Amino acid sequence: xxxxxxxxxxxxxxxxxxxxxxxxxxxxxxxxxxxxxxxxxxxxxxxxxxxxxxxxxxxxxxxxxxxxxxxxxxxxxxxxxxxxxxxxxxxxxxxxxxxxxxxxxxxxxxxxxxxxxxxxxxxxxxxxxxxxxxxxxxxxxxxxxxxxxxxxxxxxxxxxxxxxxxxxxxxxxxxxxxxxxxxxxxxxxxxxxxxxxxxxxxxxxxxxxxxxxxxxxxxxxxxxxxxxxxxxxxxxxxxxxxxxxxxxxxxxxxxxxxxxxxxxxxxxxxxxxxxxxxxxxxxxxxxxxxxxxxxxxxxxxxxxxxxxxxxxxxxxxxxxxxxxxxxxxxxxxxxxxxxxxxxxxxxxxxxxxxxxxxxxxxxxxx
Numbered sequence: 445x446x447x448x449x450x451x452x453x454x455x456x457x458x459x460x461x462x463x464x465x466x467x468x469x470x471x472x473x474x475x476x477x478x479x480x481x482x483x484x485x486x487x488x489x490x491x492x493x494x495x496x497x498x499x500x501x502x503x504x505x506x507x508x509x510x511x512x513x514x515x516x517x518x519x520x521x522x523x524x525x526x527x528x529x530x531x532x533x534x535x536x537x538x539x540x541x542x543x544x545x546x547x548x549x550x551x552x553x554x555x556x557x558x559x560x561x562x563x564x565x566x567x568x569x570x571x572x573x574x575x576x577x578x579x580x581x582x583x584x585x586x587x588x589x590x591x592x593x594x595x596x597x598x599x600x601x602x603x604x605x606x607x608x609x610x611x612x613x614x615x616x617x618x619x620x621x622x623x624x625x626x627x628x629x630x631x632x633x634x635x636x637x638x639x640x641x642x643x644x645x646x647x648x649x650x651x652x653x654x655x656x657x658x659x660x661x662x663x664x665x666x667x668x669x670x671x672x673x674x675x676x677x678x679x680x681x682x683x684x685x686x687x688x689x690x691x692x693x694x695x696x697x698x699x700x701x702x703x704x705x706x707x708x709x710x711x712x713x714x715x716x717x718x719x720x721x722x723x724x725x726x727x728x729x730x731x732x733x734x735x736x737x738x739x740x741x742x743x744x745x746x747x748x749x750x751x752x753x754x755x756x757x758x759x760x761x762x763x764x765x766x767x768x769x770x771x772x773x774x775x776x777x778x779x780x781x782x783x784x785x786x787x788x789x790x791x792x793x794x795x796x797x798x799x800x801x802x803x804x805x806x807x808x809x810x
Contacts, residue, residue, distance in 0.1 A: 480733035485740045494548040496748050500755055501544045507758030508534040508541070510772065514762075518771045525586045525608035530762055532612045533579040537754040540572035544751070546642075554639030559632045562642035566626040574619035574666055576753065580707065581670040582611055583761060588677035592684050622665060625658045652725045659722040667715040671707070678704055699764060706760045707753075714750035717743050 511534040515527065546557065546565045555562060586608070590597045597604065629644040646654040678700050685696050720739070723729075730736050762768045 480736055482733075482737055482740065485737055488741060489744055490552050492744060493551040493748065497544040497548040497551075497751070500748075500751050501541050501548075504537060504541045504754035504758075507755060507763075508537045511758050511762045512538070514768065514771050514775065518775050524590075525604050526583060526590075528605070528608040528612060529579050529583045529586060532615070533576060533583070533757055533761065536572040536575040536579060537757055539568055540576065541754050543569040543572075550642060555632050555642040556640070557632075557642070562632045563627055563630045566630040566642065566644075567623045570623040570626045570662075571616075571619045573662075574622045575615055576757070577666045577670045577711075578615045578619065579612070580757075580761075581673045582608070582615065584670075584674040584677040588681055591681050622661065625661075629654075629658075655725045656722050659718050659725070663715050663718050663722070667711050671711075674704060674707060702764070703760055706756045709749075710753045710756060711750055713746040717746045 511530060515531045515534075543565050546561075549556065557565075589604070625644065629646055630642065631645050632640050632642055633645060634640045644655075644658070646658075682697060682700060685700075717739075721743075730739065763772065
C-alpha cells in the first residue's frame with residue numbers, strides 16, 4: 445500500500461499538511477472521530493517559519509563563518525582539543541543552516557525539489573543535528589579534563605589532541621549512522637494531487653512502532669545523553685572552581701551557567717514535544733481537534749527555538765572566551781587597517797592559566 449492509499453483510507457493521516465513538525469507523519473485523532481480541518485495551522489507555518497528561518501540562517505552563518513575564519517587565519521592551527529571540537533561544531537552548524545532555506549521554501553510552496561534532494565536535505569539536517577549535540581558533549585568532557593584534572597591534561601596534551609581528532613571522526617561517522625532512517629524513509633509525497641511534501645513515510649505494517657523507535661533514538665542520543673554528560677561534567681567543574689582560590693572563580697561559574705542554560709532552554713522544549721509525539725504514536729490520547737491543532741502550533745514554536753542553537757553556539761562556546769575575543773578584536777583591527785592577509789594576521793599573545801589548557805582563564809575560555 446503506498447502513501448496515497450493511506451490518505452484515502454484515513455483522512456486524518458497527514459505528512460506535512462496537517463502535522464507540521466519535521467519529523468511527524470500523522471495526526472493523533474482516531475479514524476472514527478471525523479476530519480479535523482487544520483488549514484490554518486499550515487497558514488500559520490507559512491507565515492511564521494520562513495522569516496524566522498532566514499533570520500536564523502543569516503545570524504548563524506555570520507557567527508559560524510567568523511569562528512571558521514578565526515581558526516583558519518588568526519590562529520592558523522588547532523592548538524587544543526576544544527579548538528578541534530569548536531571548528532567541527534561550526535562546520536556542523538553551517539551545514540545544518542544550509543538546510544533551512546529548503547524548509548523555508550517548503551513552508552510557503554510545498555516541496556518543489558526532487559526526491560533525491562529531499563533525502564539529501566533531511567539526511568544532512570539530521571547528521572549535523574546529532575553531530576552538534578555530540579560535539580557539545582565532547583566540549584563538556586574536555587573542559588572537565590582540563591579543569592578538574594589539569595596536571596594530567598597538561599602531561600598528555602599531545603595525546604589528547606590525537607584523541608580529539610579521533611573523537612570528531614567517530615562523531616561524524618556515528619551521526620551518519622543515526623541518520624540512516626532519513627535516507628531510508630524520506631520521500632516526496634503528494635496529498636490528493638495538491639502540494640508535495642518531503643517527509644518520512646514509514647512502512648504501513650509497523651508505522652507507529654518505527655516512528656516511536658526513530659523518535660526515541662533522536663531524544664536519547666540527541667538530547668538525554670548530551671544533557672546527562674554536560675550536567676555531570678559541569679557539576680564537577682563547579683565544585684572544583686568553588687574550592688579554587690582565584691579571583692576569576694565567579695566569572696567562571698557565570699560562564700558555566702550560561703553554557704548549561706543555553707543548551708537546556710533551546711533543546712528541552714523541543715525534546716519534550718518529541719516525547720509527547722512518540723507517546724501519541726504508541727497510544728493515542730489526543731482526541732479533540734483543538735488540542736491537536738494547539739500541539740501542532742506548539743511544535744513549530746519549540747522546533748524553531750531548538751534551531752537557534754546554531755546562532756547560540758558561536759556566542760556561548762567561542763565569542764565568550766577571552767582568547768577568542770582577543771583574536772576577533774585583532775582580526776577586526778587588521779581588517780580596518782587593510783591588513784587582511786593570512787600571513788599578516790597573527791594570534792594575539794595569550795596569558796597562562798593554571799586551570800585550563802586553553803591558556804586563558806578557568807572560565808571555560810576557549
